[in-house]
Amino acid sequence: MQIQGQTQPKPLARWLRSRWLHPLNDAVAWEQMLCAINPMWSRRDYPARVLAVIDETADTRSLWLQPVARWPGHRAGQHVVVEVEIDGRRLHRSFSLSSAPTADGRVRITLKRQPGARVSAWIQQLRAGDVLRLSAPQGDFLAPADDAPLLLIGAGSGITPLMAMVEELRAGGRHAPLVLVHICRNEEDFIFGARLRELASRWPAFDLRVHFSAVAGRPDAVALTRLLAGTGHCEARVCGPRALVAAVESLYRAAGVAGRVRSESYRGRVLPAADGAASAHAVHCTNTERVFTAGADTSLLQAAEAAGLQPAHGCRIGICMSCQCRKRSGSVLNLRTGERSSEPDELIQLCVSVAQSPLELAL
């Protein structure tokens, strides 16, 4: 006898979702009604309640969050996309989870305040009891499963996913050497400094090496080699600015073991808008993997069409929204309204926008 309903959705469930039953089965309406009663009852993404807020340094703050029970659970090193609503706008940003998985499902995110970064500043001022939304955990920036020597390198807030790994490895009772190289400005700026120093004093396998750039300057290739001394190009995880990631990767490439480095680099800050520069910028279309260049004097729609792409369009004067497109990163100027869009993941109108920096578009 054949067991039914294993591979295909059950006929009943399919019938309940049928378009014919609209508006009785209007999932959006039900969702919004549930949310109005209690935001934690939402079925969209994973609502999470703020449990506690902890100051780590002068400009860094951790939030302990309790996601809904159906949250899939994460592994150390992964990140989540956090959704917040600021002044009516939904905004999304990725943050590494800085805690190891816990039995009760609580997670911690740790944010550093950056100049001009609205979302981080907004999340930092949340209090216990507030609700924000998480995506499922994402990413494969994980510690290797084997018990071989491991090198972790982090700079500034790049410590966050590494902290989760350190805690996870500690909980697993690890004996193989674990080296953590951390680069930050000074002692006051050392996120999780006290906790890491305490671990290092009681855990023989754990070797903590800190480089204060306020004293010793930014580590150059020589300083970096010195910091990594004795690690023998073992498996490495790097998280920090692109320059640091590139430096470590080139050391490993020179040793012929480029495959042993896995890295995560936080996205660059908001790109400064170039004023009056008549230069052309590269536009990367993330959906079609096409690249074209757009000057400061032609609209993105014209530039895309000149490059042989055929984006949807309508009025070509900025009123019908047919050519609306999601800008993943970069900065554009709307010639009709004079508005500048420089935050990631904003909707722009191709027919009246010009590039002000290299762009990534969802085209």
Next chain:
Amino acid sequence: MSKAHLSPAQLDAFQRELDALRAEVAGDIGQRDAEHIRGVVASARAHAVAGRSLLMFGFDPLSFAAGVLALAKAKILENMEIGHNVLHGQYDWMGDPTLNSQTYEWDIVCASRDWRKTHNVEHHNHTNILGKDDDYGYGLLRMTGEQRWTWRTPLQPLSYLLLALLFQWGVAIQDLKLGRWFKGRMQPGELRQRAAPFLRKARGQLFKDYLLFPLLAFWNWPRVLAGNALANLIRNLWTNAIIFCGHFTLDAQVYSKAEVADESRGAWYLRQIQGSGNLEGGRWLHLLSGHLSHQIEHHLFPDIPAPRYTEMAPRVREICARYGVRYNSAGFWRQYLGVLWRILRHALPLDRRPAGLAPATHAEA
């Protein structure tokens, strides 16, 4: 009332003033606007639930009337203040996929995709240009002496009545370009392709109001069926009246294609103002008309959240006054009677202009 003629320099200054007004309001958009649209969505849902419940569970004429009115109000709010405005992209900035212009599907038989084309692209771009704006008379009515008079024109009071009663169907089939098909200028294959989204949408809408909800009411089904039909009828008559007041009042101007060749942005603004007409009234009129009572502001700034038109209107009016541009605004009945008068008057072969202007009935593809 004739059109204002501004010099190119005046038009540029006029445009800068309107652009500055837009920038000022756009910079202030935020929480308040998000709360407004969510509030209207909640209100439309509450009215729909109340209306359908009254129809389904009531027995007396009073609850029938209340049910019909509540359901009609729900449909009007969804159609005008939510659907129309969301599909213009007025709330795209919120980043809420349920209020996004590219994904929203409104609750009338017209498929959103078709409407975005006929309305947002064609009508808002070519407002009141004879031969280019299909909304001008809907290929059915002669609203100005510059349109051709034919032997069918005297029947137009009747065709207008039919259009008003069935307005959502008229809007829905606009992009099918049936006129071209009747004249044998469209292949059946193209018509099938054009009609597919409309047919899909219409099937669902008919099923919901005339089968699903009556069936759910068991023995009360005739009451629910009649109530739903009446609510749809009220919505048709109301939206039709509001939309006809937008561009067909006595003072609304028409344009020929020659007049708008190489039109500057300032001249585009001027045409939007002179081709539109506002309705004066209370808050309820603005809300139930989707703020199309501020048709002039809507045509100037179609992507600004509609409740903002109320605060922009006095300033647009003031700018117009300084440039000697007529700002066409009056109460609902005065404007609507003007519309009806135009329909009656142009049904007769009076006021026929000499050849030279392209007749609008020969709409070009």
